Structure formats: C-alpha cells, structure tokens
Amino acid sequence: MKTTLFFRSLANTFLLLLLASLTVNGQENFSEFSGKVVDGKSNNELEAVSLNINETNISTITNSEGEFVLKVPNAYLDSKVIISFLGYNTRVIPLSELSKTGNTIEIFKAVTELSEVNISAFKTAESLIRKVFEKRDKTHQNESVYMTAFYRETIKRRNRNVSLTEAVVNILKYPNRSSVADAIALNKARKSTDYKRLDTVSVKLQGGPFSTIYLDIMKYPEYIFTDATINSYNFSFDTPSNINNRNVYVVNFSPKNNALNYSYNGKLFIDVESLALVSADYTLDLSNKSRSKNLLVKKKPSNVIVYPLEANYKVNYKEKEGKWYYSYSNLFLKFKVNKKRELFNKVYSLSSEMAVTDWEINTTDRKIKGKNRLRPSVIITDAISGFSDPDFWGEYNLIEPDKSIESAIEKIKKSIEKQKANEERAMSGTP
Template sequence: MKTTYFIKILASTCFSLLVVTFSIDAQVSLTEFSGKVVDGKSKKVLEAASLNINETNIGTITNSEGKFALKVPSKHLDSKVVISLLGYNTRVVPLSKLSKEDNIIMLYEAVTELSTVSISAYKDAESLVRKVFKNKKDNHQDESVYMTAFYRETIKRRSRNVSLTEAVVNILKQPNSSSQQDAIKLNKARKSTDYKRLDTVSVKLQGGPFSTIYLDIMKYPEYIFTDETISSYRFTFNEPSTINNRNVYVVDFKPKNNGLNINYNGKLYIDVQSLALVSANYTLDVSNKSKSKNLLVKKKPSDVVVYPLEANYKVDYKAKGNKWYYSYSNLSLKFKVNKKREIFNKVYTLSSEMAVTDWEINTTERKIKGKDRLRPTVIITDAISGFSDPNFWGEYNLIEPDKSIESAIEKIKKSIEKQKEEERKQTANG
C-alpha cells in the first residue's frame, strides 16, 4: 500500500498572520483592458510593472510574461492609467487611447543622477537604513486600511504544476505603529491540487496569504531586521535608481559574518525625498547545508530531509499623498527533498504572490468577527474548492496567469468537463 507523506513548508522561517473583509458593488459596470508592458528599447517583457487608475486606488501588476488585465468601473473611463516600474520612467496613458485588447505599453529606463552631496548627508548606509525604520510612522501607513487583494499560490515538481490556488482576499491592515496584527478574510477562491503527481511526498504551504503579507517589513521588521540584528549586517550604497519619476537610494546589505541563525542578502530602495522604503528584494542564505537543512519545514516524516536551494522575497509600496502603503509582495522557494532508501531526489518550487487591487482608509472602524478570520496556520489548499467557472472572478482585478498557469487551468477545465460528461452518461443510463 502506497503511503503519502505531507510536508508543510513555511513561507519563511517565522511567518504567520490574521484577517478581514471589503467588497465591491457587484452591479458596477466594468470595462476590461488587457495587453503587455515591455522595455521600449529591448522589447523585453517587464514583470511586476504597476498599473493604476489615476486618482484612485484601483490597480494591478503585470505577470512574469509582462501581461496585464485591468478592470475599470465606467465612472473612471475618462481617467488615465499610470504605469510604473523601479528603474523606469513612469508613463501616463489616457484610457481613451487604449484598445480593449493587445495593448503594448513601452517603458524606458530612467537615467538617475544623484550628487555626492545627497549621499554624504549620511555618514554611512547603515545610518540611513536606521533612519528609515525610525521614521516609518511619518512615511508609511499609520491608519487602519481595508484592502482588496489578489493572491496566487503555485507548487511545482520540476516544471509541472501540481497545485494551483487563487483567491481574492480582504485585508484589514492595521497601523504600522499598532501592536495589532493584520487580519485577512477569504472573499472568493478556487484551487486545483493533483497530489498524485507528487508521488509519495506532498508539499503544502502553511500560512497562505499570511506568508506574503508578513513580507511587509515596515509593519513586521522583526522578520528581517531588529535593533539587535541590524548591526550584524553590512550596508553599502549602490547606484541610485528611480520609481514614479522620483530618485531612489539603493542600499545593498549582507551579513558581516555567519553569526546569525538566519542570514539574508538583498537590496533596499529608499525614496530620496521622504526616506520611505519603496521596495525590498532579498534572499535567504542557504549556502551552509548543515545550517539550512529543514530550515523552512514545519512538519515532515522522520526519514525525509529537506534542503532549501533558493528562497527569494520581494515587497513593494505605493505612494498616496505623503504616505506609502503596502501594495505587492511575493516569495519563491525552491527545495530538494531527500528520502531514505530512494535513489532520486525530488525538487519542488513553491511560489506565492499578493497584489493589492483596491483599498480605502477605514474611517468607520469596522471590525472583523473571529469566525471570519483566516487562521495564521491556514493551509489554503485545504480550505477551499472549485475551479470551473470561466467568469469566476467577475469584477475583481487579478494578476494575469502566465503560460504554465494557463496550461494548468486548461487541464483543470478539461478534467471538469470530462467528469460532467461521465455524470451525464450515468444519469442517462439510469
């Protein structure tokens, strides 16, 4: 008899979370625009480019193939869409200039010039980073905010999708200065999981949307930098960059030594004018196999050893007025599973991302009932079902699926159709 083992993988070594709701009027008339964002010179596709309807909080981002789909309420059709990406000049396009499909939007790399005086205002990069975290109450969200976000989670064995989960979630984002954790409510979700393809080992992500929202290091700095650990990193200035036509400091960081149990290497992007963090990209150091062995694992069989091969994290913020708000995050984990008495190792890739597609300041102090909250330990593939309706997402904005995900969805649809046909035959045969 074949035994199936389940390994729960943490999104990071210590991520978990809480949850809430916010909905859009289902009767709103919408127009959808789709297309691709590319580099104007090289024509390469641009991933994670942000598209926002001007003077609103409605937006989306491009997928790994540069594709986007943006649903716009009719009352905003006279507006403009703002397209931005770190390192590129921001572009503003009237919606009236876009067709419904096959739009190609070109962005051009920005040339950034920062005088040495700008950088010399800080004796070193570490003092700048400390100032960013010290002043976060002034620069980043410090009020209660309701957000609508799209979440996608995929698990692959080698290059094959074995689990695909998508959800629209409602987030009650607590002030950064508050000790209260954020809360998330599952609004609408669908999944497909084929554990047969995983042979004797099945992988699950613990935390679901929580795993991505805890990458908000302005709200949860303890997951990467604390007052104690920040001095264990070496911070250095890199070439400056640009986001939304604003100059940005680029600060590299890496551990001074291997004294920490968990080491990260990465980059921080800091707005020159406000000293707000606008983006962070970092990776977990997995070079020491004896130290990283089973590091991301919550639960596993005794005869299985899990080695992380890669662990990459990203978080972005958007400016609204003089404040910056959490807008996007993703994580990508690649790991190898060794099982005793088996010749071949198995390699899995787990990815999850969340993009905020709309939000509003919580002026009415709405609360989230306990029964509506997702658990911090939720395994979202165990909590939801369904993947059949082609118009499933309705009015919600989402991240367009790339080709591999489109292929997986097509297989899911065919499987559902086949199952329905068999049920019809059984009913006809009485």
C-alpha cells in the same frame, strides 16, 4: 501510507487551503482593458509593473510575461492610467487612448543623477537604513487601512504545476507601530490540485495570503532587521534608481558572519526625499548547506531530509499623499526532499504573490469579524471549482495568469477528470 511534510516560509508556520465561492456579479458596471507593458528600447516584457487609475487606489500589475488586465469602474472612464516601474520613467495615458484589447505600452529606463549633497547626506549606508526604520511611523502607513487584494499560489513538482490557488481577499492592515496583527478575510477563491503528482510524499507547503503579508517589513521588521540583528549585516550604496519620477537610494546588504540562524542578501530601495522604503528584494542565505538542512521545516518524518535550494522575497510600496502603503509582495521557495531507501529525490517549489488592487482609509472603523477572519494556522477544505468559469472574478482586478499557468490548469483538470472517471468505473464494477 503517505507522509506529510510541513514547510515554513519567511514568517510564521501555517497552512492555508482556500475554499471556492461561485458568486458572480450579474451586471457589469466596469470596462476591461488588456495588453502588455514592454521596455521601450529592448521590447522585453516587464513583470510587476504597476498600473494605477489616477486619483484612485484602483490598480493592477503585469504578470511575468508583461501582460495585464485592468478593470475600471465606468464612473472613472474619463481618468488616466499611471504606469510605473522601479528604474523607469513613469508614463501617464488617458484611458480614452487605450483599446479594450491588444495594447502595447512602452516605458523607458530613467537616468538618475543624485547630487553630492544627497550622496554625502549619510556617512554610511547603515546609518541610512537605521534612519529608515526609525522614521517608518512617519513615512509609512500610520492608520487603519482596508484593502482588497488578489493572491495567487503555485506549487510545482520540478517543472510541473501540481497545485494552483487564486483568491480575492480583504485585508485590514493596522498601523505599522500597532501591536495588532493584520487580519485577512477570504472573499472568493478557487483551487485546482493534481494530488497524483504529490505521490509518495504528500506535500503541504506553507502558503496563503499571510505568507505574503508578512513580507511587509515596515509592519513586521522583526523578520529581517531588528536593533540586535542589523549589526550583523554589511550595507553599501549601489547605483541610484528611480520610481514614479522620484530619485531612490539603492543599498546592498549581506551578512557579516554566520551568527544568525536566518540571514539574507539583497537590496533596499529608499526614496531620497522622504527616506521611505519603496521596495525590498532579497534572498535567504543558504550558503552553509549543513546548517540550512531542514532549516525551513516545521515537521517531518524521521526518514526524510529537506534541503532548501532557493528562498527569494520581494515587497513593494506605493505612495499616496505623502505616505507609503504596502502594495505588492511575492516569495519563491524551492526544496529538495530526500527520503531514505528511495533512489531519486523530489524537488518542490512554492510561488506566492499578492497585489493590492484597491484600498481605503478605515474611517468607519470597519472590522473583520472573528467568524470571517482567517487564522494563520487554518486549513480550509480544498475545493476544485471555478477555473472553467471565465467570469468567475467579475469586476475584481487580478494578476493576469501566465500562459504556463493557463495550460497547467487544463492539464490538472483533465487529470482530475480522468481520475474521477476511473474511480467511478471501479465503484460500478465497469471494466
């Protein structure tokens, strides 16, 4: 009998398997532009670069190979696309100058110089961080916002992709100071899973859109910094950076001691002018192996020990008319699973990312109704469909799949088809 492990990510514990929908727009009222973004000096591909249509909230990001696909409503074809990335000068290009395919966009690293007044404005890096969290209701989202986002989740056993989930979701984000939790509704999704690769231990890794939305530490600071835990960290200034041609403080943080059950190491990027958090990049401290054993596990069989090997998190915000809004987050979790009386251990990893591709202030008091609202603990029937349809997403913006993901999809599909064929032959008695 297969056993089941339940892993917990940064925030709450939950499972989410997404049900595919095959609704496709029959008429295209958008134009598609594709290409890649590279460092103008080294020619290296740049991951998670933001491409935004000027004076709109329509955007996408590049994948790990620097590639992008941007779908633009035809009404905005006279607009410009703004290309921005932390540490680089922002570039603005008219859409009329882009080809439909094969674009290579170069951006260059920014040289950042902060005056002595800026540097000495805070006695310590800790006092700056405290100010950031005190001001979050003034600098970040303070109204209800309705978002459209693209979500991707990849589960691997060692280096082999065994489960791939993609979804377009609608998010109703409430003000940061609101006690109301954000709501998520599934718009459309597709999933492909090779369960044979999850053989002796059937793994259900905690994932889904909630795992990435909880990385919004301006909305959910309790998962990393509180008034009580902030004293348990050391903070120090690093070399300043730049985003959207704005100067950014860079603050390193690390735990002072082992007093916390969960502690992190990382960097915080803070806009100099507004003191808004622009980005956070951090990892879970796993240096104490005896203490981290089974740390992220909600439930497991007694004969199984789970060691977390890596836990990395990232969140980005985007500025609009003086306010900063959640725009992108990702997490990477890696585990080693030891089972008694088995010679070899198993290594599983979960990678999840979500990018907001459009949003609007919720002036009409739009709600996500109970029957459509996803619960953090929900398990929805797994369905394998959609990956064979090149027009599955229609006009929705998405994160362009990596080459490795595309090849994994084909391998998983072939494995599933072969397994089904064998089952059909067995049922029919055909040798």
